[in-house]
Amino acid sequence: MNRPSLGLKIAALGGLAFLHVPLLFILLYAFTTEEKSYAFPPPGYTLKWFGVVWGRADIWAAVGLSLKVATIATLIALVLGTLAAGALARAKFFGREPISLLFVLPIALPGIVTGIALRQAFGLMEIPFSFWTIVLGHATFCIVVVYNNAVARLRRLSPSLIEASMDLGADAFQTFRLVVLPNIGTALLAGGMLAFALSFDEVIVTTFTAGQQSTLPIWMLSELIRPRQRPVTNVVAVLVILVTFLPILAAYYLTREGGQARGAAGTGK
Amino acid sequence: MSLATFDLPSPREGALRRFSDLLLRRGHLIVLLLLAPPLIWLGLVYLGSLFVFLGQSIFSIDEFSGTIVREPTTATLLELFRPANFDILMRTVGIATAVTLLCAVIAFPIAYYAARYAGPRAKAAFYLAVMMPLWSSYLVKVYGWKLLLAKEGAISWFAGRLGLDGALDAWLSLPLVGGPSLSVSYTGMVLTFTYLWLPFMILPVQAALERVPASLIEAAGDLGAGPGYTFRSVILPLAMPGVVAGAVFTFSLTLGDYIVPQIIGTSALVLGQAVYTLQGTAGNIPLAAAFSLVPILVMALFLTLAKRTGAFDAM
Numbered sequence: 001m002n003r004p005s006l007g008l009k010i011a012a013l014g015g016l017a018f019l020h021v022p023l024l025f026i027l028l029y030a031f032t033t034e035e036k037s038y039a040f041p042p043p044g045y046t047l048k049w050f051g052v053v054w055g056r057a058d059i060w061a062a063v064g065l066s067l068k069v070a071t072i073a074t075l076i077a078l079v080l081g082t083l084a085a086g087a088l089a090r091a092k093f094f095g096r097e098p099i100s101l102l103f104v105l106p107i108a109l110p111g112i113v114t115g116i117a118l119r120q121a122f123g124l125m126e127i128p129f130s131f132w133t134i135v136l137g138h139a140t141f142c143i144v145v146v147y148n149n150a151v152a153r154l155r156r157l158s159p160s161l162i163e164a165s166m167d168l169g170a171d172a173f174q175t176f177r178l179v180v181l182p183n184i185g186t187a188l189l190a191g192g193m194l195a196f197a198l199s200f201d202e203v204i205v206t207t208f209t210a211g212q213q214s215t216l217p218i219w220m221l222s223e224l225i226r227p228r229q230r231p232v233t234n235v236v237a238v239l240v241i242l243v244t245f246l247p248i249l250a251a252y253y254l255t256r257e258g259g260q261a262r263g264a265a266g267t268g269k
Numbered sequence: 270m271s272l273a274t275f276d277l278p279s280p281r282e283g284a285l286r287r288f289s290d291l292l293l294r295r296g297h298l299i300v301l302l303l304l305a306p307p308l309i310w311l312g313l314v315y316l317g318s319l320f321v322f323l324g325q326s327i328f329s330i331d332e333f334s335g336t337i338v339r340e341p342t343t344a345t346l347l348e349l350f351r352p353a354n355f356d357i358l359m360r361t362v363g364i365a366t367a368v369t370l371l372c373a374v375i376a377f378p379i380a381y382y383a384a385r386y387a388g389p390r391a392k393a394a395f396y397l398a399v400m401m402p403l404w405s406s407y408l409v410k411v412y413g414w415k416l417l418l419a420k421e422g423a424i425s426w427f428a429g430r431l432g433l434d435g436a437l438d439a440w441l442s443l444p445l446v447g448g449p450s451l452s453v454s455y456t457g458m459v460l461t462f463t464y465l466w467l468p469f470m471i472l473p474v475q476a477a478l479e480r481v482p483a484s485l486i487e488a489a490g491d492l493g494a495g496p497g498y499t500f501r502s503v504i505l506p507l508a509m510p511g512v513v514a515g516a517v518f519t520f521s522l523t524l525g526d527y528i529v530p531q532i533i534g535t536s537a538l539v540l541g542q543a544v545y546t547l548q549g550t551a552g553n554i555p556l557a558a559a560f561s562l563v564p565i566l567v568m569a570l571f572l573t574l575a576k577r578t579g580a581f582d583a584m
Contacts, residue, residue, distance in 0.1 A: 004386045011378030016395075018375065019402045019467060022413035025423060029416055038419040040426045080307040087303035091296075099304070102311050105319075108568075110525020112541050113319070113561045116548050121318030140315055143307060171289035172299075194404070201406045203528065220408045224415065224532045237409045248404040252397065 023241065030238040035231055049231040059219065059236060066216040069131070070199040073138035077195045078188060080139070081146025086180075089154035106141040114141065115208030122209065129211030137209035138202055142195035149191030149255065153184045190254040193247035201244060216240065323565075326558035335552055345555045349563070354543070358563060361540040364455065365523035368462040369470075372519045373512050375463065376470035380511075381504075383471075384478035403468035411532055414461040418452040418533060425451070448535060458534035465529070466522050470515035477511025478504070513575045520571060524564040540564065 004012075030049065032042035053059055084103060088096060106114050118137050127133060157180070165175040203217035210218065216236070223233045292299045327341045348354060383395040402410070417423050428437045441447040441454065448454030481504060489499040527541025538546070540560060547557035 004382060008378055008382055008386075012382035015375045015379040015467075015471075016398050018464065019398065022410065022417055022464065023402065023405065025416055026409060026413045037421050038416045039421045040416075040423040080310065083303045084307040087300045091300045093297070093300070099308070099312075102316065103307070106311070106315060108521070109319075110521070110541065110561075110564055112525055112527055112544055113322070113565070114315075116544070116557065116561070117315070117318040117322040120322050120554075121314060124318075124321070140311070143311065166293070171286050172292050173285060173289055197404055201408070203408055217406075217408050220412070221528065224408065224412060233412070237406075237412050240406045240409050244404060244406050245401070248401065249397075252400065 026234070026237050026241065029234040032231065032234065038230070049235045053232055053235045053239070056232065058214075059216075059232070062214050062216045062219045065131070065213055066200055069134050069138060069215060070196045072135045073142050073199045074192050074196045076135070076139040077142035077146045078192050081143045081191065081195075082150050082184075082188060084143065084147050085150035085154055089151050090159070103144045103147050107144050111202075111204030112208075115205045118205065119208040129209065131213060133209045133211070134206055134213065134215065137205045138199040141202075141205065142199055145195045145198060146188065146191035149187045149194070150184055153187035154180075157183050186254045190251040193251040193254075197244045197247050201240075322554075323558050323562060325555050326562055328555045330553050330555055337555060345559050346562075348556060349559055354560075357538050357540055357543050357560075360537060361524060362567070364459060364462070364539065365520045367459050368466065368523045369516045369519045371459065371463045372467050372470040372515065373474075376467055376474050376515065377508075377512075380471050380475035380478055380508075384475050384481075385483075399468045399471050407465065408528075410465055411461060411529055414457070414464060415452060415532060418450070418457045418460070420450040420452070422452075452533050453535060455535065458530060461529050461533050462519075462523050462526070466519040469518035469522070470512075473514035473518075474508060474511040477508045477514075481507045510578050513578050517568070517571055517575055521564065521568045524567060 029038070029042065031045045031047065032039075033044035033046050033048075034042055088100060115137070118133075118140070122129065122133050161179055161183070162175055165179045166172075170178065201217060203215075203221050206215055206218055207221075214222075220233065220236065220240070223229065227233065292302070325337065326345055327343070329338050329340075329342050329345045330336070331338050349358065379395070379399070383392055387395055419425075425434070425437065428434045437451075440456070441449075441451070446454065446456045448456075451457040451460075485503055485507075486499055489503045494502065525541055527539065527545050530539045530542055540563065544557045544560045547553045547560065
């Protein structure tokens with residue numbers, strides 16, 4: 001194969017730089033001494049803001065709420081997504097296509113439409129906005145990520161394994177626990193991690209399904225619209241990058257043998 | 270050689286076993302039981318609430334009392350064509366088009382390099398380099414651009430250092446794309462959107478390019494086509510389904526977003542912001558529903574067209 005032209009090399013590397021440089025600037029700004037503006041270059045560097053963030057109860061409360069919501073939403077999505085994948089991976093029946101479309105819908109539609117629809121539904125059912133309404137909102141769009149991962153793995157799982165297990169006398173539940181689950185385990189773990197990252201970061205649906213609670217993205221959004229504590233926001237942004245970076249890297253390595261981490265497409269906001 | 274004897278535990282007895290046998294005898298029952306929990310939530314609650322919300326677009330609002338008049342009418346849907354509202358729609362579609370084009374231009378070389386020249390290790394590195402920003406926090410990415418685009422921020426500083434501040438000021442003084450600073454202009458908004466959705470363009474374009482056989486390109490060369498001609502007549506048409514698939518993402522994500530225009534951009538509303546204010550402070554749910562129908566219809570149309578180009582094989 002011939003060599004790439006210089007122009008192509010520059011364009012490709014330039015494009016990748018475009019994807020990464022803004023994240024580097026966020027890292028840099030976490031150490032700035034400037035409090036009132038986004039002045040570049042930073043007039044000085046300090047570690048002080050990390051200590052300030054450490055002592056902030058409101059930020060810890062928001063982080064705690066986000067972690068709790070993401071954990072429970074992920075667990076719900078894992079159960080519902082696996083059930084759906086088990087039903088649809090090999091079955092062929094009328095209505096299969098519309099049902100798979102239905103699972104993708106919460107992530108394919110603009111977040112604002114999903115948000116308002118859920119808000120109205122909670123209103124109609126007279127459910128007060130609480131921790132649980134946030135969790136339900138998040139679980140709605142997390143199901144598809146788990147579903148995509150589980151379906152891909154289930155389709156690669158040889159049906160003869162399941163038949164062999166049944167022939168040896170295991171019933172359906174034993175087969176699931178001893179044969180199916182160990183085989184799809186890493187796919188579920190990867191799907192769960194992506195769902196966790198998606199929920200931890202979600203802001204639009206949360207604005208519509210949260211009452212007075214403030215998740216970390218909601219806290220950040222209010223700071224973005226009306227910046228009051230720039231240095232603190234800078235540090236929080238870096239922490240958020242780190243928190244989402246690790247599960248995604250882990251999900252990548254877990255699903256690497258079988259191609260790509262599924263569900264990458266369509267993290268619609 | 271003797272026959273191996275397995276010491277199998279005897280099958281469990283009891284209700285669970287009988288239930289399991291029943292499931293196995295009736296294959297449809299197991300599918301139904303598995304599907305019921307997710308379908309009850311997504312099919313009944315979620316889809317139901319979507320229809321209830323979007324269905325209100327055929328109602329109207331009483332101008333004096335501000336309450337919803339529950340009588341079918343086309344008035345609310347026609348309101349979308351009033352100049353003020355139509356402007357919002359056109360502005361949003363314009364921004365989404367600009368973002369999509371810019372994404373395609375930036376994504377193509379990356380995808381092309383990764384698909385044609387990168388070895389297995391470089392390919393994995395490219396993939397991670399695209400996936401990491403894709404999965405990074407949405408708000409943090411927007412925040413990064415707020416830092417970069419600010420009047421006192423890095424882009425202005427670098428422009429000054431490189432002696433390009435004159436060019437930047439000239440660009441900002443242009444009508445439409447300009448503004449007092451990059452962070453309150455359409456330029457800044459389009460750049461931020463492009464940054465956010467770029468990975469969604471790279472991945473399908475790369476998938477499409479991977480499927481272009483190298484022999485086809487060699488054949489074009491053997492038949493006397495120069496690199497430019499080969500690109501235009503062989504590579505680009507074959508990559509088009511990937512570009513369309515990517516455009517589905519970049520276009521629809523831009524249509525529905527209301528956070529970026531709120532943080533970076535001019536005071537003129539886009540579709541998402543209009544929906545947000547209409548359902549919130551204005552309390553006009555019917556018009557909010559009518560506005561929400563637009564991106565859904567645009568995307569349905571887009572998807573139908575995309576299906577014809579075979580874009581979905583590239584996803």
